[in-house]
Amino acid sequence: MLQYSYILILAIGMVLIIVAGHIDLSVGSVVALTGAVAAVVVIGNGMPWWVGVLAALGTGVLVGLWQGFWVAYVGIPAFIVTLAGMLIFRGLTMQVLNNVSLSPFPKEYQYISGGFLNGILGGNGYDAFTLILAAALVVVFAVQQYRGRMAKLKYKQPVEAYPLFWLKNAAVAAVVMAFAWQLAHSRGLPVVLILLAALVLIYGFISQRTIFGRHIYAMGGNLQAAQLSGVKTRRVNMLLFVNMGLLSAVAGIVYSARSNSAQPGAGNMFELDAIAAAFIGGAAVTGGVGKVHGAIIGGLIMAVMSNGMSIMGIDQSTQSVVRGVVLLVAVAFDVWNKKRSQSGA
């Protein structure tokens, strides 16, 4: 499943773009470009791995500034800007790489995507670190839930009954610990899983609990009402695209580390997988609706499908058809659902 991590990372940024009512077609090319920049820095010039990472992230931010400028300040639809970006950044990738693949990356760089945290704190075939980290997460989750419950009570909000509350926490704890146990007695904790989990948590909070996040939803729901409520729509759009560039760079690093090379054709069609993940995860085509965890679930559904079909030996052409149909059905369901709720109102 971890081989789809870069799609999930892209889907996190993409769902926010889609909620705001835009689209980004360039992320596949940006994945390639940022991976290429990292490769040139690390492999070509022999710099340390972390300089490559920083260079890639910096490139992602520059790409975001470029696209954000056209969308937010010139007012060109994101579809056009990022379609142009798709071509521009693909071309730049080829130029940066001189049209040849660069490989291999040093061990440390590969570690980002393929590494496991194992044996840091010892353990007898069962990685203690993984288990301790999971246990800590479970405790933090329970404490957070408890504090949320207390806050709700303070504001006289309804809460679930105590037994139900503890049951829910116990269920979460059981699932997390079971998963951790599996990891601990196989290869340990994958680095990229930590990265992904951190991104999901951070962006979940940003989208749901910050002013920036709320403004994205406000703009997607009703742009004019948002403007008349004092939302600085240009700045929000700019930030959105810078963020997308940054996340594309993260995905580019993870992808290049995983494939242990930078290729001119890397990341082809990634944008479509990321967009599909967001829509399958419940984002609305018209904007204003969609959640980060929804996009992750959508991405996982796509990943499970691809994996399952590959294991069953279904060939690529059929897989493509099935994925297309799933996307179409998911969005059709969303549209149908909305129509029904509107006529019911």
Next chain:
Amino acid sequence: MRRRIAGAPCPKEGSLTENILEMRSITKRFPGVVALKDVSLTVGEGEIHAICGENGAGKSTLMKVLSGVEPAGTYEGEIHYRGRPVRFAGVNDSEAEGIVIIHQELALVPHLSIAENIFLGNEQATAGVISWHETNAKAAELLARVGLKEKPVTPVGQLGVGKQQLVEIAKALTKNVSLLILDEPTAALNDDDSAHLLGLIRGLRDEGVTSIIISHKLGEIAAVADATTVIRDGSTIETIDMRVPAEQKHTLVPRIIKGMVGRDIENLYPERHAEIGEEIFRVEDWHVGHPTQAGRTVVDGAALNVRAGEVVGIAGLMGAGRTELAMSLFGRSYGRDISGTAYMHGRPVRLRTVSEAIKAGIAYVSEDRKQYGLNLIQDIRTNVTAASLEKVTHGGWINGNEEIEVAERYRSSLNIKTPTVMAQVGKLSGGNQQKVVLSKWLYTGPDLLILDEPTRGVDVGAKFEIYSIINELAAAGKAIIVISSELPEVMGLSDRIYTLSTGRITGEVAAQDATQEHLMELMTMERE
């Protein structure tokens, strides 16, 4: 119900009248409202017939019934056209009979040429291939007929509104028009263009084309119309014969005004005792240009002030520039080339962006809450805090519980009828939606509230509640501007009333001295 084959001649009860159109006892209901009650309209062959009434009186609905936009069967009553009963299922049916309606919002495609627009949907083609020679040649003839000196190949987008109006009329002429309906044809035109248009309509009358004109400009109507039907609250009040001797002409406009507003102010407005304090807001010499049509002025040198605890009304008809004035003040949300000075508490303030306006203590409740006020797909809570999120944000995190508490507070104080503040706003009634918008702006803690048509699309009970809220806010020391096209509402709420006509403030009247007739006169005052 008798059915009749369209086009078949029919032996008529009554005589072979010279009336081209008789609409008899038309009643049209929409869910929850009766838009037209037993309305009758008789139009003589070859006359120019004006229809007057306040906004919302039912003029446009009546024309939609006539043109088939509201198809036969959705209304009660009958329409007789050229002496035969007709039942139009759609616009195509009425156009086949020569009835053509030109809407206030012109339906032209800006990127297509004049000729292409004129023959849109009626292309001059052989076997599906358009003959451009024929199209352009015929268009040139029509342009000469309507007196428009432009080449047929000029894109319509390059023309001013006045010329576009003429293109619409040329388009109507291709449909062998015998009854032309114009909805506020001169609302957006300057005086020269208006004069030309009215001259053209007179010319068409001489060629035998009957016209129905909906207009707020009573001076024009007095000059051009042969008869005027006044509609108020969905009912016909009277039809006035305008062909009177010259010495009686001056009685016509007052009679129309009386008919338009002649209802009593019912006891719809809560009692209030104003305690008026210091001046809160003042604007001087405010000019606003049209956002896309360079050189057109929408607000022309407006000046007004509001004091604490005072409700100031702005009365104006559609197109007078009321909303444009308010939105341009609120962070330049409308228009361009805005000039003038605004003062809060006697000090000049910069209102260049919406956030600056909110910070200065101004709140604007839009007339179109669905388009400009609410995020319909979100819950009440999110909408209430949308303009002041920083108040519920601590250390970068929004406190969702605090938001709910705030929303709950407004739900009970404004009596928003909903089981929970997590309810989706799109599913609330108009009155409750309006209360959500009010909550949003009250939570910003404004000193000045600009309420644009605060009771549009709100039922009578909720209206009273909203009026009460306005009074309470004024009693709490807020300055309030109420924009409304309903005169009784402006008079019932305000302490002082400004009238607005074609972008200029044409009068300032204390509420106790105001009469509807006087206000309507000021509101229809044309630029001399």
